[in-house]
Amino acid sequence: MTEHTSQDEGRPSKARRAHLRSTERKTHQTISNLVPIERYYSLASNILAEFDRAVSAQRLDDAFIFGRRFLTFSMEAIPKHDYYRNREKLKAANNADMHRVMDDMEKTVELMDLEELERREIRRRQEEALRVIREREVLMKTEEAEKAATDDLRRKLSMLDSQFPRAPVGETTSKLAKQKQQQQQQQQTEEDVPPIYEDLPPPIPFSPVPPPTVESTTQPPPPSAPPSYNEITPAAAPSYDRIPLSRHRSEYKLKTNTNTSSTSYQQAQSMRSLPVEGGAHHVRSGMGDTLPVPIDETEDGGGSTASLSPLDPTPPPHQQQQPPPPPPPPKVSFTTLRTACTMEYNALLKTQTVQTFILSTYQGRINRPNLDSTNGCAVISPLVAAQHLASPGSGISDLAIEQIIDTVAPPILNRVRNKLGLGALALIIPSDVHDFLVDEGILKQDKFVGVCGGNLLDGLHVKDFLDMMESGGESDNDGSNGSEKMKKKVAVVAPNTTSTTNTSKVAQKVAATLFFHEHVVSIVKVVLSNGTSWFDIVDSLPRRQTGVMGATRTRCKDRDSLRTVLFWYASNKFSQTDVQYIDSNEWDDTMCDLDPRVFQAFAWQE
Numbered sequence: 001m002t003e004h005t006s007q008d009e010g011r012p013s014k015a016r017r018a019h020l021r022s023t024e025r026k027t028h029q030t031i032s033n034l035v036p037i038e039r040y041y042s043l044a045s046n047i048l049a050e051f052d053r054a055v056s057a058q059r060l061d062d063a064f065i066f067g068r069r070f071l072t073f074s075m076e077a078i079p080k081h082d083y084y085r086n087r088e089k090l091k092a093a094n095n096a097d098m099h100r101v102m103d104d105m106e107k108t109v110e111l112m113d114l115e116e117l118e119r120r121e122i123r124r125r126q127e128e129a130l131r132v133i134r135e136r137e138v139l140m141k142t143e144e145a146e147k148a149a150t151d152d153l154r155r156k157l158s159m160l161d162s163q164f165p166r167a168p169v170g171e172t173t174s175k176l177a178k179q180k181q182q183q184q185q186q187q188q189t190e191e192d193v194p195p196i197y198e199d200l201p202p203p204i205p206f207s208p209v210p211p212p213t214v215e216s217t218t219q220p221p222p223p224s225a226p227p228s229y230n231e232i233t234p235a236a237a238p239s240y241d242r243i244p245l246s247r248h249r250s251e252y253k254l255k256t257n258t259n260t261s262s263t264s265y266q267q268a269q270s271m272r273s274l275p276v277e278g279g280a281h282h283v284r285s286g287m288g289d290t291l292p293v294p295i296d297e298t299e300d301g302g303g304s305t306a307s308l309s310p311l312d313p314t315p316p317p318h319q320q321q322q323p324p325p326p327p328p329p330p331k332v333s334f335t336t337l338r339t340a341c342t343m344e345y346n347a348l349l350k351t352q353t354v355q356t357f358i359l360s361t362y363q364g365r366i367n368r369p370n371l372d373s374t375n376g377c378a379v380i381s382p383l384v385a386a387q388h389l390a391s392p393g394s395g396i397s398d399l400a401i402e403q404i405i406d407t408v409a410p411p412i413l414n415r416v417r418n419k420l421g422l423g424a425l426a427l428i429i430p431s432d433v434h435d436f437l438v439d440e441g442i443l444k445q446d447k448f449v450g451v452c453g454g455n456l457l458d459g460l461h462v463k464d465f466l467d468m469m470e471s472g473g474e475s476d477n478d479g480s481n482g483s484e485k486m487k488k489k490v491a492v493v494a495p496n497t498t499s500t501t502n503t504s505k506v507a508q509k510v511a512a513t514l515f516f517h518e519h520v521v522s523i524v525k526v527v528l529s530n531g532t533s534w535f536d537i538v539d540s541l542p543r544r545q546t547g548v549m550g551a552t553r554t555r556c557k558d559r560d561s562l563r564t565v566l567f568w569y570a571s572n573k574f575s576q577t578d579v580q581y582i583d584s585n586e587w588d589d590t591m592c593d594l595d596p597r598v599f600q601a602f603a604w605q606e
Contacts, residue, residue, distance in 0.1 A: 012116035013109060020064055030077075030577075030596065033427035034378060034515050037083040039593050041090045044074050048097055055104055060112050067105045074098050082426035334582045337457075338571040345568040348561050355555045361402045362542035362551040363409075373405055373540075376413040377520040378428045380540045382602075383409055384522040385511035386442050389606045395509055395526040395536070398553060405540055405551060412436070430515055434602070449510065449603040455587045456516055456570045456599040459563070465512070465601050466559055469525055469535060472510045472605040507531055512603040517573040517596060523562075526555075535562045537569070570597070 031040055051066035074094050078084060084091065348354040364374035373380065383404045388396040416428055416436050437443040449472055454461030510525040522538040537554040545552075556562040574582070578596040585595075592598045 013112035359551040363540040
C-alpha cells in the first residue's frame with residue numbers, strides 16, 4: 001500500500017482523481033441483512049455495466065467514478081451481509097469482476113495521465129504564445145511612442161522653420177545689409193507716427209442680458225466662432241474720419257459720431273444673440289462665455305422635445321418581462337420533523353390515545369443454547385402474526401407473545417439458520433422465514449393479504465399499508481399512492497406467497513410484519529366486541545420504562561395515531577449519518593435498497 005501511494009504521488013492525474021472523489025455524492029453504503037443479498041449483487045452488476053459503457057466510450061472520468069463505486073461496494077458493503085459466505089457462486093463471479101475492474105481501472109488511470117500530460121503541453125504552448133504576444137505588444141507600444149515623439153519633434157521644427165526661415169545659401173552681404181537698413185527705416189517711421197485715437201471705433205456700451213430659461217432638455221451644439229464685422233452687414237463697418245495730427249498729445253481728442261455709435265451698438269447686440277442651427281441661441285457675455293438658451297420647439301411645431309414623459313410608455317407584450325417564478329418552499333430538515341413528531345407522540349400519550357405496555361421478557365434475554373433468541377426478530381414477528389390470527393376473541397395475549405419469544409421462536413430460529421448455513425447470531429431474510437413457516441403449516445398461504453413498501457416517512461407510501469391493516473383484503477387501493485417499483489421488489493421477497501382477494505369484513509383481524517432498519521416488528525389489528533379496532537405494535541427488542549426492561553406492546557386506538565407512532569418509531573431509529581443522507585437526498589426508487597427510510601410489510605388476515 002505504501003509503495004502504491006508513493007507511486008501515485010508523482011502521477012499527473014492525481015489531482016484530477018482527487019477532485020472526482022471529492023465531488024462524488026456520498027452514497028449510503030449501509031446494507032440490510034433483511035434484504036436478500038441477490039439484490040445487492042444485482043446492484044453491483046448494474047454499476048459494472050455503467051463502468052463498461054464508460055470505458056468503451058473513453059469517458060475516463062465516468063469510468064473512474066463507476067469503477068471506484070463498484071469496487072467499494074463489492075469490497076466493503078456486500079461482505080457485511082450475513083449471507084455473504086452462503087452464496088459462493090455469486091461471490092466467485094463478483095470476485096472475478098473485481099479483478100477485471102482493477103485492471104481496467106489501472107488502464108483508465110494511465111489514459112488519464114496521458115490526457116493530463118497533453119493538457120499540460122497545451123497549456124505550456126498557450127502560455128508561451130501569450131508571452132510572445134505580450135512582448136510584441138510592449139515592443140509595438142514602444143515603437144509607437146518613439147514614432148510619436150519623432151513626429152512631434154519634426155512638427156515643432158517645421159513650425160520653427162516657418163516662423164524663422166533660414167537665410168538661403170550664397171546670399172551676399174550687401175543684400176543682408178540692405179534688408180537691415182530697410183528694417184531700421186521702417187522702425188524709425190513707426191516711432192515718429194503717433195497712434196491715431198480719432199480713428200478708433202467708439203466703445204461698445206455694456207448691456208446685461210438676463211439669464212436664459214431652460215425650456216427644453218435638448219443639448220445645444222457647440223458654439224461656432226463669431227462672424228467678423230464685415231460678414232454681419234456691410235453697412236455696420238465703422239468709418240474713420242482722419243484729421244490733421246497735432247504736435248501735442250494733449251490736443252488729441254476722440255472723435256465721436258452719433259450714427260457710428262448707434263450702428264456699433266446694434267452690431268454688438270446682434271453678435272450677442274446669434275441664431276444657431278439646432279433650436280437654441282448662444283448669448284455671448286461680456287467675458288466671451290457662451291451660454292445656451294434652449295427654445296421649446298413644440299410651440300412652433302418644429303419638433304418634439306428630447307425629454308420623456310414622467311411615465312414611460314408600456315413596452316410591447318413581447319418585451320415585457322415575465323415575473324420571476326416564486327421560489328420553492330424551503331426544505332424542512334429532518335430534525336425539525338422529528339421534533340414535531342415527538343411532540344405529537346407525547347400528546348397522544350397524555351390523552352392515552354397511545355399506550356405502551358412493557359412485557360416481562362425480550363429477545364436475547366435467555367443466553368443459553370437452543371433458547372437464545374438474539375437477532376430472531378425475523379422469526380418472532382411472523383410467529384406473533386400467525387398466533388394473533390389463530391387466537392380466539394380479540395387477538396393474541398401478552399402471555400402468548402412472551403412464550404413465543406422465550407420458547408417457540410428459538411428452536412425454529414436454529415432450524416432455519418442451520419438449513420441456510422448461517423451463523424448463530426446471523427439475521428435471516430424474511431422471505432426465507434416465510435417459506436419455512438409456510439412449509440411447516442404455521443403461516444397459511446390462503447390468508448395472505450398483500451405486500452407493500454416504500455418510504456416510511458412518506459404519508460402516501462404508508463397509506464397503502466394503513467389501508468391494508470384497516471380493511472384487509474377489501475382495500476380498494478390501486479397502488480398509485482405507494483412506490484410501485486418498491487412493491488415489485490418486495491414481491492420478489494416472498495415468491496411462494498400470492499396476494500388473495502378473498503372477501504372479508506372490516507371487523508376481521510389482520511396481522512402484519514414490518515421490516516425496517518435491520519429490525520422486524522409485528523402489527524396486529526385487535527377487533528373489539530363493539531366493532532371498533534385497535535392497532536398494537538409488538539416489538540421484541542428491550543426497552544426500559546419505569547425501571548423495567550422488556551419487549552413492548554404499543555397500542556394505537558385509531559388509524560391516525562398508528563401513523564404518528566410509525567413515524568416516531570422510524571425517526572428514532574436513524575443515526576446521524578442517516579439524518580445527513582435524508583436531508584441531502586430525495587427518495588429514489590432505484591436506490592431504495594440503500595436508503596435508510598425503506599420499509600417492507602407483509603399482511604395476513606383471518
